[in-house]
Each structure stands twice: as structure tokens, then as C-alpha cells.
């Protein structure tokens with residue numbers, strides 16, 4: 681690995697994508713080399729191989745839910761860590777080569793997650809149109825200038841500053857408040873310090889064929905007062921009906937209640953992937969009742985030690 685590779689950040693490009701905007705929020709990435717890649721797999725491959733120090737990847741959209749390619753890659757590639765999360769509001773425009781009218785559009789090129797977020801508008805405005813999937817929201821409009829397989833493309837606002845295209849319609853997203861959550865991922869690294877507004881991400885499998893095992897997994901968190909802000913299932917892929925769970929917890933691995941819940945999860949689950957504890961993008965402070973605060977866990981442990989050593993209880 682050369683010195684400059686160790687400073688490179690990978691992102692889904694070209695410049696102007698929402699992923700690029702998310703990377704722009706990372707103070708440490710300013711002034712460092714950025715590498716544009718074509719998909720999440722390539723971005724994480726850069727991290728694993730050491731070609732890049734970190735990669736920005738989309739993980740969740742407020743309309744479409746979890747980005748499955750990202751969740752599956754994080755579950756299967758070992759030794760990755762999430763360093764931080766970043767939120768980007770996502771709005772879309774429809775663009776075309778100059779001279780194209782909305783009535784001329786038969787085929788629309790779009791990133792699949794972007795297409796899903798504009799589906800209602802597209803069905804209404806362009807009934808019967810075809811969809812060509814594109815690697816990103818900037819690749820779609822850029823490729824309109826290189827090939828005529830699509831008549832129009834879904835793109836981020838401001839795209840016409842970069843390419844000689846015309847806007848056919850603005851605000852085509854079905855939900856004007858849509859937000860995508862991105863995570864910055866590196867190779868395994870020590871967890872950052874607690875901020876009091878933290879999130880912990882894990883992926884866990886259930887022991888197979890045991891009744892009540894999902895409930896038992898959820899109890900690991902419930903009995904320690906740990907709130908889950910996300911739980912989604914994804915197929916493991918080895919047989920029908922086998923799923924893993926992608927889970928975000930309120931709190932940091934250095935919070936006693938979270939650490940205790942993770943120990944319970946580790947004892948219970950045949951496969952736990954710890955993805956990291958990192959500051960929340962919304963700065964929301966996690967409040968827990970006294971019963972689940974650090975002191976409560978430490979006092980209980982002291983009490984146990986005292987019992988063992990024969991102190992009066």
C-alpha cells in the first residue's frame with residue numbers, strides 16, 4: 681500500500697451522487713484523494729485491500745428501507761467497522777438530452793433505489809415507460825450523452841451544472857422528505873469514544889429451528905433496557921427460510937447495558953458480526969432510566985463480588 685492509498689476515500693460516483701455529498705460531510709476526507717467506484721462491493725473491496733482508508737456507502741433509505749447490497753456485504757465481509765453515519769436529504773429531477781419533450785420519453789434510466797423512490801410520479805407522468813437500471817444517480821444522466829438507449833434519466837437536483845442536459849420535471853420523488861443514511865466504513869479499528877449520542881450496529885443469526893428464538897434474541901436487549909432503532913431481516917442465502925437480522929441499538933459498546941446485552945447476544949447467537957459503535961448523525965441524546973445506567977450495572981457487580989468474598993450483604 682502506498683502512502684497516498686492509505687489516505688484515499690472510496691465512494692459511489694461519479695462526483696455529484698448523494699454518496700459523494702455524504703462524503704463531503706466527513707471533515708477528515710477534505711483535501712484527501714477520493715476514488716469513484718461503481719458499486720458497494722467495489723467500495724468495500726478497496727477498504728479490504730487497503731487501496732482506500734475508508735468507503736462511504738448507502739445503508740438505509742427512509743422510503744425504501746435497508747439497502748440490501750450494503751447489508752449483505754457487511755454481513756459477509758469480515759473485519760469491517762462503521763466509523764460514523766451521515767444523513768443526506770434525497771430529491772430528484774428528470775433530465776433529458778436537449779430537445780426531448782416529456783411526451784417523447786419511453787425509457788428512463790435510473791439507479792434502482794432512486795427509481796423506487798420516484799415510482800408513483802413516473803407511473804403517473806409516463807405510463808408504460810421502460811426502466812434501465814444505472815449504477816448511480818450521476819451515471820444515469822451522464823450516460824444519456826453517450827448512448828440513446830434511454831430517453832431520460834432520474835438525477836439529483838443541480839445535475840445540469842455538470843452536464844448539458846435539460847430538466848423535464850423537478851421534485852419527482854414520491855416523498856419530498858426522503859432521507860438516505862450513509863455509513864463510513866474502514867477496516868477493524870478501535871471504537872471511537874462515547875459521546876452520549878451513539879449507535880451500535882450488529883448483524884446476528886438465530887440458532888436454527890428453536891421455537892421462540894427470535895423472542896429470546898430480542899430479550900437480550902429488552903432485559904438490559906437497550907432500545908433497538910432498527911431491525912431488518914435478510915436471507916442468509918444458504919437455504920430457504922434462513923434469515924439474519926441487521927440491528928441498530930441505541931448506545932455505545934462502552935455503555936454497561938449495551939456491553940451486557942452484546943455478551944448475552946454472543947452467548948445466544950451462532951454468528952454475531954459487530955459492525956461498530958459510532959456517533960449518531962441526529963445528535964439525539966440517549967436517556968435511560970437509573971436502573972439501566974452504568975452505575976446500576978457496576979453496583980450489581982460489586983454486590984456479587986462482595987457475596988463471593990464474604991462481605992456482609
Ligand SMILES: O=C(O)C(=O)C[C@]1(C(=O)O)C=C[C@@H](O)C=C1
Nearest residue numbers: 697698699738793794816817860
Ligand atoms: O446514486 C446515488 O446518488 C447514490 O448515492 C446511491 C443511492 C443508493 O445507493 O441508495 C443513494 C441515495 C439515493 O437513495 C439513491 C441512490
